[in-house]
Amino acid sequence: MPVFDYAPAPENRDIARVKQYYQPFIGGGFVDGGGEPLKTLNPATGEVLAEVSTVSSPDVDSAVGAARKAFERVWSPMSGSERAKYIFRIARLIQERARELAVLESLDNGKPIRESRDADIPTAAAHFFYHAGWADKLDYAGLGPNPRPLGVAGQVIPWNFPLLMLAWKIAPALATGNTVVLKPAETTPLTALVFAEICQQAELPPGVVNIVPGAGDVGEMLVTHPGIDKVAFTGSTEVGKLIQRQLAGTRTRLTLELGGKAANIVFDDAPIDQAIEGIVNGIFFNQGHVCCAGSRLLVQESVADEVVAKLRARVETLRLGDPLDKNTDIGAINSAEQLAKIRELVASGEDEGAQRWTSPCPVPEKGFFFAPTVFSGVESSMRIAREEIFGPVLSVQTFRTPDEAVTKANTTPYGLSAGVWTEKGSRILWLTSKLRAGVVWANTFNRFDPSAPFGGYKESGFGREGGRSGLAAYLKGDDDGEV
Template sequence: MADQLFAYAPAPESRAAAGEIASHYGHFIDGEFTESTGSESLKTIDPATEEVLAEFAQGTEADVDRAVAAARAAFPGWAGLPGSERAKYLFRIARIVQERSRELAVLESIDNGKPIRETRDVDLPLVAAHFFYYAGWADKLEFAGYGPNPRPVGVAAQVIPWNFPLLMLAWKIAPALATGNTVVLKPAETTPLTALRFAEIVRQAGLPRGVVNIVTGDGRTGAALTAHPDVDKVAFTGSTEVGRAIARTLAGTRTRLSLELGGKAANIVFDDAPIDQAVEGIVDGIFFNQGHVCCAGSRLLVQESIQDELLDALKRRMSTLRVGDPLDKNTDIGAINSAAQLARITELAQAGEAEGAERWAPACELPSSGFWFAPTLFTGVSATHRISREEIFGPVLSVLTFRTPEEAVAKANNTPYGLSAGIWTEKGSRILWMANKLRAGVVWSNTFNKFDPTSPFGGYKESGYGREGGRHGLEAYLDV
């Protein structure tokens, strides 16, 4: 971007660190890589260059049947192991993830488009931490608060999104395995590569055959998996629209369901907040991972008396953000994950202008190839604007103002979502009062987008139900 205080020399991470990417991938079923029963293939591309990285199989109903059958056959043996033995496998997976973290971080950046500093410093440490954490629970389930003899549910069908491919895999697989369940997982169709690389880690760790199975494909494969009659538990992270469809399919069946869906979080800044700290939290809240975060702080609620001061500081900070090559260690904002997502972001940003909001973005030269969107700020936004109501899932921030804490709560809760919120103030009593009034599953105080495997995560209303992470994350996989 223009007017930098410092000039940064390129600091690229080597693409070779990702290891060999095969030209074609099948599924991982019953401990082996296997071809699909169908002939259709899909392609995954590097969103920063539009280069085709690999082809992978479009999973058929027959492929899903095979994977579920393998998980069902493996279930008695895996569930019958002492928790301490299951823990050994999870500890081994966690250590291998740490050992191969550079490889996995580079592969994630190539396939997803997010900056290497995020995959390297946030995603991969959290992936390992989740496996370490749930390994610790595997032999202590009777102390988790779910009864004296909690038992696994059975076969878990898990469908994960493209914004945090490997981290969402860890969020789901780690507690499922710790509690004695077996898994069939479908990664997103735009980001299958790290899930397929994880299948190699499963084999390297010596996990029994059939305990983890990975079937690739688009929404058709996901629909076949989540509706499969021999699945005992479905865990889905993704769009609210697809979550509704899954809930309708499973209504009246015995299959358990947990959903982690969209969000439209409010990041609320009071007049006594430390401005510089709040600005950093606002930037982390909306521009982290290009805004591809379900709990992104996409609505900034700022107390009216400090609006000008805060926005001036925020614009100065946005002007220093670096957009470009995800493998450059200096990059702050990488590529948008797909052409379809870029079109969605562009359409909603244009709607914001058409409805009368004022658009601002720093001077920014975007690469000529790939999918890119400059960090963008809208002021003059009302609660009726689409950019204030709909999940944009991109680096676009809508600014609204408030005068009193009561008005801030009313505006923050004026959304069909309820996943997260942030509060910036020096008054501890105000934080507690606000947290009790906000209808959000996660409320951060004087920070934003901080995650820990010991802490539960989930939402209300159209953001879904159920919790992942922490002791609470065990419940979905236990028959209690």
């Protein structure tokens, strides 16, 4: 039998229209920042994509000042129906520039073009469409008496879903009448700065949205700025704890969406082949750079051997390589720093006695790549079962009873998400009531919708994004309390 394979099908990188130099977006225009310029890399090759001007403390002051002026004079007094027109226009422009944004996202982030094209960009547009519909209905949404915007929102987003996380943050803030100063991750600032161009195209009033590139010091300047009324942060638990300490005792509102170590639980009556696809999507989507990734697989003992064997066979078919190739399943790790962290934790798994299996797929010599890896024989005390690896690495454990599955699933400081695979509806309902996770998927994994709130418990943060709950995080009532 001849062996058939897909021929390379690369997307044209020129579609991204990458510029040599990008600037911060403050007060409706692009300006040179006072910080040290940074170079953003293509993680698939290590080449420099562009130079980005970063901001200094006076630039952050200017951005917050512009946002305050726009809030008081234009955006907050504007009717909800008028705000909705701008937000809807932004959504349409994201759709119109979708191919450009998808290619740029894959170049700057390393994720496969299929994911950027089919998931990230359409979902980002969907968030703006969804929140445009809410802008004139806040008084009728059960959000308390006289819901009003908080003011200026300082938002910090991570590098794993750059444009999508921007949409999660900016869309509800604008719909509720707030203005925004957003800091993108230093390794993936480009789609945020193209989004600033979209704000200009949409003729958004100056100062309503401001983009301030930079490293962690810029994020600290922003979240501790006295002119910020609300902070929304997505990122590591360590940084989230630091922000919470910094804002303790202030009037600044805060929501945190932090790390995760999700359990994906497979019972003996689960549809095994369907579950295998869900397991693969749960951990290898976006190279495992997903805070809610199903990085712990809990399998009922009686079907564990079958599940692991089928899982390995399926993982061997995944293609690792050029993110711009439409046939690529697993792209590049976002940075050399993240690749080093993955390698360290994988080495700890081997040192502590877990059995490592890595796909025999070829790994490119250039760029930052890591082949999909599955550990079996994992104990709950091992680092690979406790710490967030944030890479294409799966830890497999077994259980005998539903109670044992719950105990093992909850034996983690995190509580962002979980998955359950079984044919019994009663078991799904029972288990979801026991799992300490903000989102629990049943017979699927990694499914998102703008109308569904997302967030965690414990060290995975607090507050919700998406849906009506996500709107409430940007509003206050007559008593100046939570609505």
